[in-house]
Every structure is written in C-alpha cells, then in structure tokens.
Amino acid sequence: MAGWKLVGGDKGLEPGAVVRPDERLAWPKTIGIGAQHVVAMFGATFVFPLLMGLDANLAIMMSGVCTILFLLIVKGKIPSYLGTSASFVGAVAAIRASGGTSAGVTGAILVAGVVLALVGLLVHFVGATALRTVLPPVVSGAVVMLIGFNLAPVVGGTYWPQDPGVAILTMLFTxxxxxxFRGFFSRIAIFLALIFGYVLSWVLDRTAGQIVFPTGAGDTAPHFRVDLDGVAGADWFGLPTFSAPEFHLNFILLALPGVIALIAENTGHVRAVAEMTGDDLDPYMGRALFGDGFGTALASAVGGSPTTTYAENIGVMAATRVYSTAAYYVAAAVAILLGLVPKFGAIVNATPGGVLGGITVVLYGMIGLLGAKIWRENGVDFGNPINLVPIAAGIIIGVGNVTWQIGSEFSLSGIALGSIVAIGGYHLARVIAPKNLREPLSDGRVYEGGTALSAGSVRDPATDGTREDQR
Structure with missing residues (x-):
C-alpha cells in the first residue's frame, strides 16, 4: 500500500536497524518476511481447528481475513497476526461431550467474540487500567491454568489411546x-512435531502394517494410521465449507471463560509489541481487543475457528526487528489463498490421532502453565488468603470438571463453573476481607492479624508467631 515508507533501498539496512510498522523493505524482502510469518502461524492455526473438530481450511482462510480487518481496526499501529485461538479448546471438548455439534460450538464462540468486542469498546473509552481491576493477574492466571489442565482427559481418553507408540515418539520429538533446536525452528516445534508424527505414521503403515487401537470413534477394527482416501477426492481449488452457527445457553456459558484468556493474551501481546517498538500502545489496547473479538465473531459466524494475536509472529518480529505491517498483509493474503485449496485441508484432516496425542500432551500442559507464568511475572502472593482460597477452589472445580446441576435441563461445570468461582470468589473475598489483607504495604510487606510480615515470612500456627520461610 502507498502508506508505507520504503527503507533500506538498494543499500539494505544497517546492522541492528529497525523497520517500523509504517515502513517496509523492498517488496521481494517484504514478501520473504511475510512468508516467515505464514510458517510461524501455520502450525497452531491448523492444529487447533483439528482439536476442536472444525474445518482447518476455513480456519486458515479466515485467519487471513481477520488479520487484515484487525490491522485496519488498530490503524496499523499494532503489527500482529490473528491465528486460531487455543483458549476455547477446553470449552469445545466440554460442548461436544454434552452432545453439541459444530454449529453449537461456533454459536457459543461467536457470542464470546461479541463479548470480547464489547470489552474492547469499554476499554477504549474507559481506559486499559479498568481491565486490571476486574481481572487482576491472580484471576486471569487461574482461568488460563484451568483452561489448559481441564483438557488432560481429552489427551488421555481420546488422542493418546489411538496409537500410544506414535504418541510418545511425537511427544519426545516435540x-x-x-x-x-535453535532460533526460528524452536519456535515452530509443534508444527515440526506434527510433520514428524505424520511421516512416522505413514512409514509404520508400510512397514509394521495396520493397528487395532481404537479410533476417535471407538472402532477397534484393524486400520491404517494415515487414511488418505479423502485427499484423492478433494479438489485442488474451491471454497471451504461454510456453515451457520446455533445458539444454546449452556454451551455459551462454557465458552465465555475463554474471553478472559483472550483478554490476558491480547494485553500481554500488545505490551510485548510496545516494548519492542518503543511505542505507547495503551491507547490502542481497546482497539486490539475489539479487533480480536470482531475477528472471532466473524470467523465463527461462517463456521470457522476463534482468533487471537499470535506470540509466534511476535517472535518473528523479535528475531528480524522488522515490525512492518506490510509483511502481515502479505502473510494474510497467502493464508487466504491456502484456504482455497481443499486438497490441502484434506491432508490436514487426515492427521493420525496418535500424532495429536503426542502434541497435545505437551500443548495442553503449556497452556495451563501459562497461567503460572502470569502469576510469576506479576508477583502474585499466595500467602494472602484473598488470593489463595477462592483461586484454589476455582482451579480444582475447573480441572476436576465438577458439575453443578441447576434444574433438570441446565448445569454449570468444568471451565465455566471454575471461572465463575475464581472471579466471583476473589471479588467477594476482597469485599469481606479486613483492610490489612486488601492493602499491602508499599515496601511489599503484608499485614496478617495486625502484624507486618517481611517478604518471605509466614505465620507459624503452632506458635502464633512468624518464621522465615525456608523454601
């Protein structure tokens, strides 16, 4: 586009030079950087639709469409790619376990996207600090953690049993x-592991023969690991399959906690970009949340997958120091073109269950541990019962998939109930707690029972005094 300032020219850039969002390299180099962004987003953007039972081709295409819309909404100030979000994988597993179809899944995610967009509007007009008041790090970290760990039964009960040998080898490769691996290759480890597992399964089919492990549908008849029958019948070019969403209140409640994860993810990514570029992006935080929410709602409206800003592409910018939005437009265009190749989608959909088992056992755990990362980076103090008690209850409810049956036709369980307990319990605890628990001292010490405890000390219930924590 004409708005980018050309830098570098024929002489190239000086070592360590930065290409800003409103600048670009010569088009051949810009296309090369854009190709790196495609590779970076590609693995997760089609792995997550597979895990949610949605169309990977459509997800790839809509990621390109939504990225372009996002860049327009943030006025080109925040270079970022919108790939498929992992925040709803747990909710989708719960929806399908409750008998929900893909239409019910996309309907629930569409509503969550609208809610995120409304949060973005609110943040735009009220200010970014309001987010931290409603969703402090202790709460957002807990929601992210229970979203990831709630998925453990999906690995153990669905993917891993389909081929334990391939699963463990794929896990080890991951x-x-x-x-x-070093540099860029370590950033696309999940993508490389998927290729490794796919090829390994194909080789084993031709050397070791068929297996009798249960398929995802529970069929134990002998079968090959890789079934490419659908690939031969797929067209080279054509539109992906669009589908309309359906709306069910119980499914919507399961998906809404994903909004909290997206808020935490987006704010973290925007601040990371701000740190790299040196720009103050807080005034655009609301636009970023609105853009992601709009993208999620739009993609779900046609049967696609939810979106989020991608850390993988932020990593590409950190490695190249090229923050040009022109490269993101190139990546988005390539993604749209890939979405128009049904044969590619058929190959993706033939990914063996054992391969997904080896990947997800790492991936789901990583999602959960991101919650712990949020706690650590923000210095959350679990010596304070305001933080400890409600968050502990919410996580166990979410991870244990505890169910609260309300009437004969409605229930809350797992991620939804755990998130409600974590958020509501935390704010209730703050309301009823004494002032000395709600307001830490300026030097980081906290009051407990009228006594100021130094950092690292805890109360010894045996002596009613304090002792230094030796952990």
Missing amino acids: IVAAVG
Missing part, C-alpha cells in the same frame, strides 16, 4: 525440537 520436547527435543522445542529445547534442542
């Missing part, structure tokens, strides 16, 4: 790739 660990090796994430830790042992």
Whole structure:
C-alpha cells in the first residue's frame, strides 16, 4: 500500500536497524518476511481447528481475513497476526461431550467474540487500567491454568489411546525440537512435531502394517494410521465449507471463560509489541481487543475457528526487528489463498490421532502453565488468603470438571463453573476481607492479624508467631 515508507533501498539496512510498522523493505524482502510469518502461524492455526473438530481450511482462510480487518481496526499501529485461538479448546471438548455439534460450538464462540468486542469498546473509552481491576493477574492466571489442565482427559481418553507408540515418539520429538533446536525452528516445534508424527505414521503403515487401537470413534477394527482416501477426492481449488452457527445457553456459558484468556493474551501481546517498538500502545489496547473479538465473531459466524494475536509472529518480529505491517498483509493474503485449496485441508484432516496425542500432551500442559507464568511475572502472593482460597477452589472445580446441576435441563461445570468461582470468589473475598489483607504495604510487606510480615515470612500456627520461610 502507498502508506508505507520504503527503507533500506538498494543499500539494505544497517546492522541492528529497525523497520517500523509504517515502513517496509523492498517488496521481494517484504514478501520473504511475510512468508516467515505464514510458517510461524501455520502450525497452531491448523492444529487447533483439528482439536476442536472444525474445518482447518476455513480456519486458515479466515485467519487471513481477520488479520487484515484487525490491522485496519488498530490503524496499523499494532503489527500482529490473528491465528486460531487455543483458549476455547477446553470449552469445545466440554460442548461436544454434552452432545453439541459444530454449529453449537461456533454459536457459543461467536457470542464470546461479541463479548470480547464489547470489552474492547469499554476499554477504549474507559481506559486499559479498568481491565486490571476486574481481572487482576491472580484471576486471569487461574482461568488460563484451568483452561489448559481441564483438557488432560481429552489427551488421555481420546488422542493418546489411538496409537500410544506414535504418541510418545511425537511427544519426545516435540520436547527435543522445542529445547534442542535453535532460533526460528524452536519456535515452530509443534508444527515440526506434527510433520514428524505424520511421516512416522505413514512409514509404520508400510512397514509394521495396520493397528487395532481404537479410533476417535471407538472402532477397534484393524486400520491404517494415515487414511488418505479423502485427499484423492478433494479438489485442488474451491471454497471451504461454510456453515451457520446455533445458539444454546449452556454451551455459551462454557465458552465465555475463554474471553478472559483472550483478554490476558491480547494485553500481554500488545505490551510485548510496545516494548519492542518503543511505542505507547495503551491507547490502542481497546482497539486490539475489539479487533480480536470482531475477528472471532466473524470467523465463527461462517463456521470457522476463534482468533487471537499470535506470540509466534511476535517472535518473528523479535528475531528480524522488522515490525512492518506490510509483511502481515502479505502473510494474510497467502493464508487466504491456502484456504482455497481443499486438497490441502484434506491432508490436514487426515492427521493420525496418535500424532495429536503426542502434541497435545505437551500443548495442553503449556497452556495451563501459562497461567503460572502470569502469576510469576506479576508477583502474585499466595500467602494472602484473598488470593489463595477462592483461586484454589476455582482451579480444582475447573480441572476436576465438577458439575453443578441447576434444574433438570441446565448445569454449570468444568471451565465455566471454575471461572465463575475464581472471579466471583476473589471479588467477594476482597469485599469481606479486613483492610490489612486488601492493602499491602508499599515496601511489599503484608499485614496478617495486625502484624507486618517481611517478604518471605509466614505465620507459624503452632506458635502464633512468624518464621522465615525456608523454601
């Protein structure tokens, strides 16, 4: 577009030079950077639709459409790619376990997208500090944690049993790739693990023969790990399959906690970009949340997957120091074109269950531990019962998939109930707690029972005094 200022020219950039969001390199180099962004977002953007039982081709295409809309909404100030969000995977598993169809899934996520967009509007007019008041790090970290750990039964009960041998080898490859590979390749470890597991399964089919482990549908008849029958019949070019959403209140309540995870994710990513570019992006925080919410609602309205800003692409910017939004427009255009290749989608949909088992056992755990990362980075004090008690209850309810049956046709369980307890319980605790628990001292000490405890000390119930914590 004509709005970007060309930098570098024929001489190239000086070592360490930065390309700002409103600048671009020569088009061949910009296309090359855009291709890196495609590779970075690609793995997760089609893995997560697979895990949610949604159309990967449509997810890829809509990620490109939504990225372009996001860049327009933030006026090109926040370079970011909107790929498929993992925040709703747990809710989708719960919806499908309750008999929900893909239409019910996308309807629930669409409402969550609208709620996120409304939060973005509110933040835009009220200010970004309001987010921290309603969803402090102790709460947002807890919701992210229970979203990830609630998925453990999906790994153990659905994916892993389909081929334990391939699952464990894929898991080991994921660990090796994430830790042992260097630079950009370590950032796409999940994508590389999926390729590894896919190829391994294909080779085993031709050397070891068929397996009798249960399929995702529970069928134990002998079968090959990789079924490519659907690939041969798929067209090379064509539109993905669009579908209309359906709305059910109980499914919507399961999806709404994902909004909290998206808020935490988006704010973290925007601040990371602000730190890299040196720009004050707080005035655009509301626009970013609105843009992601609008993208999630739009993608779900046609049967696609929810969206979120992608850390993978932020990593590409950190490595290249090229923050040009022109590269993101290139990546978005490539994604739209990929979505128009049904044969590609058929190959993706043939991914063996054992491969997904090896990936998800790492991926779901990582999602959960992001909650702990939020706590650590924000110095959450679990010595304070305001933080400890309600959050502990919410996490156990979410991870244990505890159910509260309300009447004969409605219930709250798992992620939804756990999030409600964590959020509502925290704010209730703050209302009823004494002032000395609600207001830490300026030097980081906290009052307990009228006594000021130094950092790292805890009350010893045996002596009613204090002792230094030796942990």
